[in-house]
Amino acid sequence: MRRGTSILFGVLFLTALGGCDGRHNWMAGAGEEAAAIGDLFLILMVGAAVIWSLVVGAAVYAHRRRAHPGLEREARLFVIWGGVVFPVLLIGALLVWGLFLLKGITADEGDLTVRVDGERWWWRVTYETPTGDVVTANEIRLPQGRTALFRLTADDVIHAFWVPALGGKMDMVPGRETTLALTPKKLGNWGGLCAEFCGGAHALMRFDAVVMAPDAFETWLAREAETAQVAADDPGFQVFLDEGCGACHTIRGTQAAGPVGPDLTHLAGREKLGAGLYEMTPEHMARWITDTHAMKPDIDMPPYPHLSGPRLDTLVDFLMRLE
Amino acid sequence: MTLKKRWIAWAAVGVVALGNAIFWLAPYNIAASVPHLPGVGEVLHQYMRNSVRARARSVAVPDHVDLDDPGLIRLGAGHFATGCQTCHGAPGIPRNPVVLGMRPEPPALTSENWTAKDFWWIARHGFKYTGMPAWPGKGREDEPWAMAAFLTHYDEFDAASYADAAWGDRQAWRAAAVRFGEPSEAVALENACIRCHGKDGLGREGTAPKLAGQSEAWLELVLSAYAGGHRESGFMEPLAAGLTEEQRSALGQRFAGMDGAWQGRPVAGDPERGRMLAETGSEPEDIANCASCHEGAGTDGLSPRRADTPRIAGQDGYWLVNWLTLYRDGPVPDTPRAHLMAAAAKPLSDEDIADLAAYYAGR
Numbered sequence: 001m002r003r004g005t006s007i008l009f010g011v012l013f014l015t016a017l018g019g020c021d022g023r024h025n026w027m028a029g030a031g032e033e034a035a036a037i038g039d040l041f042l043i044l045m046v047g048a049a050v051i052w053s054l055v056v057g058a059a060v061y062a063h064r065r066r067a068h069p070g071l072e073r074e075a076r077l078f079v080i081w082g083g084v085v086f087p088v089l090l091i092g093a094l095l096v097w098g099l100f101l102l103k104g105i106t107a108d109e110g111d112l113t114v115r116v117d118g119e120r121w122w123w124r125v126t127y128e129t130p131t132g133d134v135v136t137a138n139e140i141r142l143p144q145g146r147t148a149l150f151r152l153t154a155d156d157v158i159h160a161f162w163v164p165a166l167g168g169k170m171d172m173v174p175g176r177e178t179t180l181a182l183t184p185k186k187l188g189n190w191g192g193l194c195a196e197f198c199g200g201a202h203a204l205m206r207f208d209a210v211v212m213a214p215d216a217f218e219t220w221l222a223r224e225a226e227t228a229q230v231a232a233d234d235p236g237f238q239v240f241l242d243e244g245c246g247a248c249h250t251i252r253g254t255q256a257a258g259p260v261g262p263d264l265t266h267l268a269g270r271e272k273l274g275a276g277l278y279e280m281t282p283e284h285m286a287r288w289i290t291d292t293h294a295m296k297p298d299i300d301m302p303p304y305p306h307l308s309g310p311r312l313d314t315l316v317d318f319l320m321r322l323e
Numbered sequence: 324m325t326l327k328k329r330w331i332a333w334a335a336v337g338v339v340a341l342g343n344a345i346f347w348l349a350p351y352n353i354a355a356s357v358p359h360l361p362g363v364g365e366v367l368h369q370y371m372r373n374s375v376r377a378r379a380r381s382v383a384v385p386d387h388v389d390l391d392d393p394g395l396i397r398l399g400a401g402h403f404a405t406g407c408q409t410c411h412g413a414p415g416i417p418r419n420p421v422v423l424g425m426r427p428e429p430p431a432l433t434s435e436n437w438t439a440k441d442f443w444w445i446a447r448h449g450f451k452y453t454g455m456p457a458w459p460g461k462g463r464e465d466e467p468w469a470m471a472a473f474l475t476h477y478d479e480f481d482a483a484s485y486a487d488a489a490w491g492d493r494q495a496w497r498a499a500a501v502r503f504g505e506p507s508e509a510v511a512l513e514n515a516c517i518r519c520h521g522k523d524g525l526g527r528e529g530t531a532p533k534l535a536g537q538s539e540a541w542l543e544l545v546l547s548a549y550a551g552g553h554r555e556s557g558f559m560e561p562l563a564a565g566l567t568e569e570q571r572s573a574l575g576q577r578f579a580g581m582d583g584a585w586q587g588r589p590v591a592g593d594p595e596r597g598r599m600l601a602e603t604g605s606e607p608e609d610i611a612n613c614a615s616c617h618e619g620a621g622t623d624g625l626s627p628r629r630a631d632t633p634r635i636a637g638q639d640g641y642w643l644v645n646w647l648t649l650y651r652d653g654p655v656p657d658t659p660r661a662h663l664m665a666a667a668a669k670p671l672s673d674e675d676i677a678d679l680a681a682y683y684a685g686r
Binding site: 119155242245260300302 | 603604605606607609610611612613614615616619628629659660662663665666667669
């Protein structure tokens with residue numbers, strides 16, 4: 001029985017440890033803010049371990065020793081210094097440290113500004129650039145070594161923006177704006193997610209946070225700012241219009257200007273489909289269109305099961321060309 | 324104690340035996356030819372009235388329904404000719420002797436005794452143990468208001484004005500009874516449609532939706548959906564159910580071929596805000612724009628791109644409000660693309676709907 005219990009706990013512990021691995025690892029040190037919190041956490045843990053050992057050691061010592069009534073004054077001083085003054089100073093110092101850290105993380109300045117609007121259940125992403133806003137969705141690319149200021153909003157319910165490996169998290173609250181600064185240090189595709197339960201597909205509300213070399217980032221952003229190159233008689237675009245996709249989705253540079261769903265101007269340039277869920281492949285795209293709610297339950301996009309055959313292929317082919 | 328138990332047992336046996344005797348021997352004669360015992364008919368009738376009053380009290384007239392609207396009254400009169408006149412007679416038309424043999428016999432009607440809400444409730448729900456059926460379009464809470472509108476004005480009609488309201492200038496038909504809505508020799512096929520939709524397909528000044536120039540595919544799709552129970556309507560299902568596929572196709576062709584200028588009857592709302600929602604949509608409220616599907620083709624650019632999508636620009640405001648509310652609250656048709664419209668209607672508030680209807684009615 002006892003053996004079974006310990007095996008169970010062992011399994012649970014290892015499972016929990018699995019969360020510390022890979023692209024969602026908040027101790028990966030991939031961002032300065034995450035690293036700062038990681039450092040604080042390490043100091044806290046080591047300090048706590050030392051103090052705990054001392055306290056337990058003192059308790060064991062006191063238990064084993066015979067009582068010395070004559071040392072009452074020393075004992076009282078020991079309790080006051082060790083049990084009141086020391087913890088107050090230490091915890092006060094940690095609080096001050098933590099507050100300064102928080103101030104840095106919620107700074108209102110950065111090398112670039114990215115607005116992220118939490119939707120059920122995806123992310124509307126807007127880069128503020130000198131030449132105007134660049135709108136994209138569900139994938140956030142960041143330049144290595146530069147501080148990105150995130151201005152966070154939500155237009156339906158409370159979400160929370162979190163890229164564990166880079167730092168955070170921060171609530172996104174309807175009706176107000178919160179800010180968060182992230183300074184990525186390590187290149188890579190880090191996972192982001194919604195960290196506040198927001199309804200049915202909450203667990204499927206994810207995104208890729210791709211950290212790029214600054215030059216590559218600038219190239220990407222310039223390209224992202226461009227409109228889509230779509231020929232007016234593109235057969236796939238005709239299917240797109242006929243099916244009414246433009247009522248919700250925007251493809252910049254075309255008549256499709258729907259404000260509701262994710263901007264599709266450079267859809268195929270993203271690594272994932274469905275807000276950080278599926279690899280961007282034609283197969284996933286076809287299934288996303290026809291069997292939407294099997295791939296992501298409860299979402300506002302209605303499925304198009306009546307689309308099939310060449311019409312569907314043409315539409316998917318068109319969407320996969322939106323790079 | 325045991326004595327008491329024995330008594331209870333015997334009493335139970337007695338009750339069961341008596342119940343069985345009444346059930347199997349049926350001493351109360353339910354023959355329609357035999358009158359109720361004295362007082363029974365009166366009690367049942369008063370209970371019926373109480374039942375209606377108690378339930379109709381909590382009914383509310385929808386904002387966009389005007390019970391004095393002549394169009395709505397004509398629509399009620401038209402459906403009365405389809406579904407009610409057979410049993411109840413009509414202004415200036417006596418009841419058929421056949422129905423006088425029913426018990427309770429369907430009464431010749433009057434506007435007295437019932438309020439508009441009562442009429443709505445009765446038309447919507449019907450009565451058990453009588454010949455009065457519930458509304459054929461099960462989820463269509465909106466439609467029986469046309470009956471309430473007509474019946475609250477019932478006493479103002481005589482034979483001529485009733486025929487005019489129900490049939491327009493197709494007054495040839497005067498029979499005292501019609502098979503429920505079924506086109507027959509008495510009701511020529513085209514008369515069944517144009518008496519409400521107008522011979523020009525423009526809806527007889529707000530009696531029914533405009534059809535002239537809608538695509539043939541859309542008209543056929545809708546008629547088939549009514550016929551197959553895929554689209555609910557107490558007005559249209561009884562009429563469509565009797566049509567053959569050829570007839571539906573012929574009707575679609577006929578109305579698609581009509582060429583009328585649409586000028587929607589207005590409805591209260593802010594058309595400027597409606598225009599913004601219709602053309603652009605709204606990001607914070609997740610409202611998709613209407614124009615992507617319902618505009619973009621035709622000579623005026625206000626017809627839909629797809630043949631299986633209806634034109635809405637210039638439709639009457641009343642119907643636009645009605646349909647948007649239906650797509651939002653149900654019953655949503657289960658035709659192949661209806662769920663797309665339901666998804667579009669989902670985020671709309673009553674105000675959004677009024678504004679959109681005001682805008683498109685004015686296009």
